[in-house]
Amino acid sequence: MPAVMENDVLKYKGSNYFRQRLLLSTLSGRAIKIEDIRSTHDDPGLREYEVNLIRLLDKVTNGTRVELSETGTSLYFQPGILIGGQVIHSCCTQRGIGYYLEILLALGPFCKEPLNTVLQGVTHSDLDVSVDKIKAAALPMLLKFILVDDGLELKVIRRGAPPLGGGEVVFKCPVRRHLRPLQWTKWGLVKRIRGVVYALRVSPTMANRVVESAKGVMLNFLPDVYINTDQCRGPNAGKSPGFGISLVAETNEKTFYCAEAKSVDAGSGEITLPEDLGHECAHKLLDEVYRGGAVDSSFQWLLALWMSLGQKDVSECIVGPLSDYTIAFLQHLKEFFGVMFKLEVQRTDDVDSDYEETASAQKVKLTCVGIGYVNISKRTL
């Protein structure tokens, strides 16, 4: 789905990667046009959550122009200047808060005013990364690029499970003039595993059962496992029942892998066994550890974004196998910024054959020269 250039407007088709395109358009200041959005579907046009995203982008920018066709199947988006500041946004419950938060996280360092947002909606969803995961794995990554933590914060005030949500998070992000180039080729070994199990409007024993099973798996590998239970009560528990777990593996080079699992949505008729859930999550985490790399696989694209937005210096990072989403993102990065990564598969040739068996998944080395992106919104005195 490569873009077609027309008068400096990038033209895309289809609703997939909608978020990436809007994000990159906002950052690059290039107008985009997306056509054929679900044009063949029974329910054509943009979904509610996508419109909601446009609204959020409108809130954090100044001068954004959006033109939607009558059927909602085509969209013209001309980005404005990132403003940031105080934003309260109630996210669409069709997607998790993570869907929106990831975008804010990517835009955060380039705003005029430090971002201070309150997002309301579903904190844990199947389709999107949960707020716990962003807090555990994405924030340390951003910290590597901005180096000084002056007010980078993500606070989960209330949790909310789908379908009704009712969760609330506060996200604060400092602004920077530019990001540092990053060399991150070592990720170390997993030294501790932490986790949190939340139970919203369900019996507290559920949480304990999840902890037990997850811990059972993890203890096969590492003794340092500690899993919290978060029993939410009253309004803090959101509007729908549900429970879930997120596990974080921290390495001795400050890499965080995170995996999560949650119960099926209330009202769908199926039942999730807490033991299964814990087991599933633990395996997901082990899978993530196996994939390895400097960042969690869900945030490879964020890493690529920040690497390419750095100063005109070389950034190098090694990540696990690229996800589809990352691949699409790299393609989009090339179209919007003209930045191409040098991708190398890290070979394990130097290690002997019998050793290779025990090695983890193959890694990809991302090398790029930053485009020298500067925060044009920030005010200098």
Added chain:
Amino acid sequence: MADESAFDKKKAHRAKHAGRKAEKKKKKHQIDQSNLTARQRNPKAFAIQSAVRAERQFRRREDVIAKKQHIPQVDKTPLEPPPIVVAVVGPPRVGKTTLINNLIKSFIKTNVTSTNGPITVVTSKKRRITIIECNNDINSMIDIAKCADLVLLLCDASFGFEMEIFEFLNICQVHGMPKIMGVLTHLDMIKNAKTLKQIKKTLKHRFWTEVYPGAKLFYLSGIIHGEYLRNEIKNLCRFISVMKFRALSWRTTHAYVLADRLEDLTSQETIRKDPKVNRDVVLYGYVRGVPLMKEAMVHIAGVGDMKISELSYLPDPCPMPSREKKRHLLERERQIYAPFSGVGGIVYDKDAVYIELKGSHSHKQEDEETNEKKALLKNVSETVETLDEQMQESGFKLFSGGAVIYPDMVKDDEYLQLNKKGQESSDDSGEEDDSDNDSGIDQSEKDVEKASKLPWDNVESDVDEDKGGREAGDESPDDQASESDSDDEDFSVKWKEKLGEKATVAYLERQKTSKNIMKLVYGEFDIGNKTREKKVDSSDDSGDEEIGGLFKKVTDTQKKKQKEKQQLDLDECSFFYALNKPNLRNWTIDENKQYLINCFVTGKRSADEDAEQLLKLDDIDDEELYGDFEDLETGEKHKAEEKFEKEATKRKAEPTKAEILEKKMKLKAKFDAEYDNPDDHRIKGDHSYYEALKAEALKQSELNKSVFDNLDNGLRIEVEGFRPGLYVRMLFKGMPAEFVTNMEPSYPILIGALNMAEQNIGFVSCKVKKHRWYKKILKTNDPLIISLGWRRFQTLPIYSKIEDDLKYRYLKYTPEHVTCNMSFYGPITPQNTGFLALQTVNNNSNEIKNIGFRIAATGSVNEINKSTQIVKKLKLVGTPLKIYKKTAFIKDMFTSTLEVAKFEGARIKTVSGIRGQIKKALNKPEGAFRATFEDKILMSDIIFCRTWFKVDVTRFYAPVVNLLLPIGAKNAWQGMKTKGQLKRERSIKNDANSDSMYTEVQRKPKVFKPLVIPKALQKGLPYKFKPKEKSTTLSGKDSNEKFKNRVAVVKSPYEHKVSSVMKMIKTNYEKKKEVQKEQTAQRLQTHKKQLEEEEWRKIKRQKELKKKICRHLSKMGNKRKPQM
């Protein structure tokens, strides 16, 4: 720069160690122990005597050190830098052209007949320069200042500094100060030696105040046979070729090209049809600054924003001398390249390019390489008149033929090779897979590669086919469809059943990421100069291929399309397994556990991390030192290596010899670095923070240089961009015809790349100060020409002042000597970029004389936004309609209820200072409202509401397109004129405001209303103050009327009697009083006389007494005197 400094290093002075002088010196340094002070003898005892002083000393030292420190910056100079731009600037008739001719002659030992446009010459083994002359146009001066690395500022010493020089220096200061060298010419015009000395001195000091104290000023003392003195020129050349440069912030973030060649590729036919048709123009030049990205937006100064539609690099037309070690430049390496001037092989003409062949002998002497280059250039030049497509074709030809020229393009290119092999193996296996003919690799090269196949070729082909298993799920049905027709019916059922399974397989595949991952991600991309081959036709052909007459074979492109279609409207999800959830491996099984166990701290470490291994490494290190030696006496060889080798084979993870060597090399490098850069150690003490920063910058710059070193050139350009130093060819489509037809090479063509978002237009807010030499102040909304970034444009600025509450208050004029804020509608430019403003760029000499100094203002960008917040003070005025105690109805302030509603709760105030608040709108009259005040107001009061009115910045942005103007009128660009200018031109005069006219003032005498005292109050007043009838009537009335209202009084006889008696008594009494008064006066007079007499007597007595005393005293004094 580092290697350059090494190159420039002078031979060190060697002090004598023997001989008479050395002995003398030795003696001098020997300290005579006998007459030493205690302090000298025992300095340690006197080390610290005062803690305070020690502290101060320490502080001072730290201060000095801290002042020396600069923020370490990543050194971005490329290994092969572009030629240095040397600009020769000065007012007309100072000898610029003569100087350039002399310089070129000195550098390349040949005479150049005409100099026009940039001239590139090789000056030394490691340096090339591009000399460019700046004509006397402020537009050119600005463009030159933006691209010059070194400026030779020429000045006629017999005349002194002219305004242009100061203007140019100011332009430089704004856009980043290049190195500036002053050159004084016409010194021979001054005959008197003394005045010459004087002039030199004053000019030098004036120059120093402008540039920096100690700036280099050259003196060219005279002209002989139309040339400057050879020695002086030689000296100047030497200075130029060793000059060092500082990185300027704008140029280290933006790529730029100073075009030195131009070609028009538009077909003659279209030009014939319409001479004004937009042209396709090719510009050539060296990339400078930072790498230039493909398809970047650029700004061509004097033309406008353009998009590079094709960018490729060419072999260097003026190459740097070969790296061989030799003392001097060879004669043939002293090259010159100046297409605009008609030297260096290629002559530029309007619609043709000629190649100068330098006679028939030149060919024989040239070696193969240069011949090839010539041929290549010829190739390029021959294609000039062809169409665009033909041009592309020829470009292809050029590079396929140029395989000899760029052998490195295909050599050790991993990605290309891998792609190729994948393709070949698929060809071998007999499948008609024609999609992989990618990356512009020629068929001819395939055959060469076929011989050497690597074991993983098969794997590669698989991977190629299914793109790393990503589409395994999608693809398998296609395969089935194509392979077996029988399965067709139950295919969909199967497909669904197997979906999960397939996903799992794909997931396992994914873990072994494909090796040609670049292709997986970016598809088939252009590499370097090679353009992608069109594959449309091939896909059409294969589309018709049929199998068994029934089923069309699914081609790769179709597959791709199908896949795209499937992905088109998927839900976006950033997880690794986005929507398909595979069954994960069971990690708890021992078999799988193995893969993972070493990812935890509890597992086995890799060799270079394991403490145990590291210890062993140290041991081996020692062992190696002592382990292997030959006993010279016995001739016995002691070998430790064998043992070591055995050990190494036993434990695989142990370090090899190579590793040890590497470690040693590292140590050595560290030592070398420390030893070679003693400058770094000037800053002593604990400055670890600074040191760390510096080390980081150094590391980064090394990484920047080394990381793409062994990458194929084409791919490197793809990843890194066209690095500075490359000679590039840029194709611009849709260039205005005037650019070509009105081309004048003496105007520099500066092509500056625009970074992200800089091609957009928004509201720019900046701080600005009127230049102190500019005579006028600037008015808001008067058109102003601004030079910002690469651009020059006209816009309508609004000046404002930032108040304490960060409000932008509108100013009508710029303040005199302070900065103010300026907002305009213009291109988005990064913060802190400097700019300068001019009111006109017209070179009308009369106008210049009038204006004097042309730079109106300077400043820098503060903020970018898409809207502005400038406000103007606005006072709304109203009058009371009706007043109740503290409430009043106010009218005339607003015109509608809606307006009032907007201002509800606003503070208002009367002129007398009574404060109040707007409450609510009234129905009638429209716009009136109810307000409350802190006190009762008067009907005569005027009520104010102080508000702010938002002022909009006019959206006007017009680039200065001086390069498109006809030749000879290029310096006459005229944009929007000010209202004043227009009125003056057309002699329109304003009607005077009648309110401002002087008229005779006529004042009527003020008539006051009579005082009315209320009746109730009158009652209480004493009669005296009671208003009498008389006073109640107005004065000036008829006296008859005065008594109109009076009642006549008629007295009775008794009353008459009484009144007459009373009259008599009164008269009597008055007479008596009069007499008494007279008597009293008399008495008083006599009494006064008496008193006076008495007084007089008293005084007399006192006088006599005084006399007596004085006399007595004088007598006594006389008596004493003789005794004295």
